Amino acid sequence: MSAKxxxxxxxxxxxxxxxxxxxxxxxxxxxxxxIYPQKIILPMKQHYGVDAIPTVEPGDEVQIGQCVGAPAPxxxxxxxxxxxxxxxxxxxxxxxxxxxxxxxxxIESDRKRTYHPSLRxxxxxxxxxxxxxxxIKSAGIVGMGGEGIPTIAKINRAKKLKVKELLVNCLQSExxxxxxxxxxxxxxxxxxxxxxxxxxxxxxxxxxxxISSDRKxxxxxxxxxxxxxxxxxxxxxxxVLHFKERFPQGHFRLIARALxxxxxxxxxTLEESVGAVLFxxxxxxxxxxxxxxxxxxxxxxxxVSGDTTDGHNVLVPIGTPIRDVLSKMSPVFSSCxxxxxxxLTGLSCTxxxxxxxxxxxxxxxxxxxxxxKTPCIHCGMCYDAxxxxxxxxxxYKLIDSGLDTKAMLENAYKCIACGACSYVCPAGLDLTGTIxxxxxxxxxxxxxNKELSNNSRTRFTMDKIDIGDAxxxxxxAENEDGFTEDMIDEDTIVLPFEGGKYV
Ligand code: SF4
Ligand code: SF4
Numbered sequence: 001m002s003a004k005x006x007x008x009x010x011x012x013x014x015x016x017x018x019x020x021x022x023x024x025x026x027x028x029x030x031x032x033x034x035i036y037p038q039k040i041i042l043p044m045k046q047h048y049g050v051d052a053i054p055t056v057e058p059g060d061e062v063q064i065g066q067c068v069g070a071p072a073p074x075x076x077x078x079x080x081x082x083x084x085x086x087x088x089x090x091x092x093x094x095x096x097x098x099x100x101x102x103x104x105x106x107i108e109s110d111r112k113r114t115y116h117p118s119l120r121x122x123x124x125x126x127x128x129x130x131x132x133x134x135x136i137k138s139a140g141i142v143g144m145g146g147e148g149i150p151t152i153a154k155i156n157r158a159k160k161l162k163v164k165e166l167l168v169n170c171l172q173s174e175x176x177x178x179x180x181x182x183x184x185x186x187x188x189x190x191x192x193x194x195x196x197x198x199x200x201x202x203x204x205x206x207x208x209x210x211i212s213s214d215r216k217x218x219x220x221x222x223x224x225x226x227x228x229x230x231x232x233x234x235x236x237x238x239x240v241l242h243f244k245e246r247f248p249q250g251h252f253r254l255i256a257r258a259l260x261x262x263x264x265x266x267x268x269t270l271e272e273s274v275g276a277v278l279f280x281x282x283x284x285x286x287x288x289x290x291x292x293x294x295x296x297x298x299x300x301x302x303x304v305s306g307d308t309t310d311g312h313n314v315l316v317p318i319g320t321p322i323r324d325v326l327s328k329m330s331p332v333f334s335s336c337x338x339x340x341x342x343x344l345t346g347l348s349c350t351x352x353x354x355x356x357x358x359x360x361x362x363x364x365x366x367x368x369x370x371x372x373k374t375p376c377i378h379c380g381m382c383y384d385a386x387x388x389x390x391x392x393x394x395x396y397k398l399i400d401s402g403l404d405t406k407a408m409l410e411n412a413y414k415c416i417a418c419g420a421c422s423y424v425c426p427a428g429l430d431l432t433g434t435i436x437x438x439x440x441x442x443x444x445x446x447x448x449n450k451e452l453s454n455n456s457r458t459r460f461t462m463d464k465i466d467i468g469d470a471x472x473x474x475x476x477a478e479n480e481d482g483f484t485e486d487m488i489d490e491d492t493i494v495l496p497f498e499g500g501k502y503v
Contacts, residue, residue: 045100068088209226
């Protein structure tokens with residue numbers, strides 16, 4: 001185990017009030033609480049890319065693991081699967097707190113929890129690279145730690161760029177959440193094996209796990225799993241890298257700086273700049289669930305936290321309404337602010353029917369305090385908090401005054417929308433909203449969404465699959481004999497990595 005401790009600069013230190021998530025009982029839950037909602041609302045767009053197309057109609061019966069939304073042919077999209085069994089009651093248009101308007105399939109539970117017959121452990125786990133890629137694609141896996149980039153697209157890109165290292169992000173990016181940490185305690189073998197699968201696909205032999213040195217329990221579980229598995233993979237090297245805990249943490253640009261001393265500009269990627277690719281540990285867990293258990297991505301761990309509760313983690317089907325996630329809590333919701341997501345980067349939400357989507361790592365419930373609104377008092381706290389070394393107070397003032405060129409010179413374009421400056425600002429200024437919007441505007445791509453969609457395509461054709469009738473995983477398994485590596489053209493997915501959230 002490496003003795004060196006890597007560190008992010010500035011940010012919010014864990015000694016302050018944000019240290020909530022390190023309360024012992026919060027992290028050490030021995031069993032995850034499962035929530036079985038009466039209904040789920042499954043948006044067809046939950047990730048970076050194009051909406052899936054519903055493959056079921058009202059009145060259809062569905063089972064756990066069944067595909068209910070197929071990727072639109074020739075687009076940058078992933079399938080959607082049901083996490084409950086029951087009946088489709090409605091397909092309606094909804095708008096999520098992030099502004100995405102999309103179709104959503106409403107499924108009423110039959111309380112039987114019937115699994116699709118295709119969901120059985122895979123007998124032969126020695127899958128080759130093209131088979132593994134097909135499974136990951138068909139399982140609808142997207143990045144669970146951030147913007148939800150389809151995992152197959154990220155793999156394709158890393159393959160094309162011939163990366164040399166796989167980084168496994170075990171750093172919980174925000175302080176109020178512990179869903180990834182819980183995942184490490186719960187199924188560390190799945191995370192390590194998911195990493196082994198992706199390393200195999202990419203043809204690389206170096207896997208490095210990034211974790212906070214303060215998380216002794218999770219470190220122990222992870223190291224035990226690595227020790228138990230590495231003997232079967234003598235061609236691979238496993239490293240556990242310790243990081244000093246600060247928030248936010250885990251963003252690829254912060255990791256590039258901490259690990260490689262490389263400053264990434266707004267259009268740089270880890271893959272191109274340092275030859276590494278970064279995957280969230282929960283995403284890799286989902287990879288092994290798909291490969292070993294034939295289980296598509298249809299449930300996830302969500303942290304329920306905030307300053308109104310001790311907080312806990314729950315395992316919920318994707319599409320579970322916030323109302324059900326909060327059902328075991330007893331806060332007076334009318335006096336709380338509910339955040340769809342994490343404390344620093346989440347979005348306020350008033351509709352309790354809003355569903356958990358593939359990228360929702362937390363629901364945060366915060367006391368509704370009258371936020372102060374005063375002019376900047378020049379305390380400097382935002383500067384101390386900013387991990388990108390920006391001076392938020394100055395950038396805010398320049399942007400607010402329309403002085404964009406000067407804001408550029410102050411590096412406002414480097415903002416990663418981490419939320420730290422707004423969190424600490426005693427004047428209650430919307431620093432993050434102002435600076436992050438400015439940065440997104442600067443990064444706006446020249447191509448239109450339509451052009452990107454047309455360019456962003458995959459040749460994982462679904463035409464042989466009995467859509468809506470069976471899990472896509474089963475259909476893939478039936479066709480995998482005919483599935484060859486050359487079906488995955490490295491150029492078939494154009495991944496709009498940097499440049500913001502424009503797809
Ligand atoms: S939101 Fe942007 S400006 Fe504010 S602390 Fe984070 S990176 Fe810095
Ligand atoms: S934290 Fe708020 S009040 Fe303090 S310097 Fe920054 S903008 Fe001004």
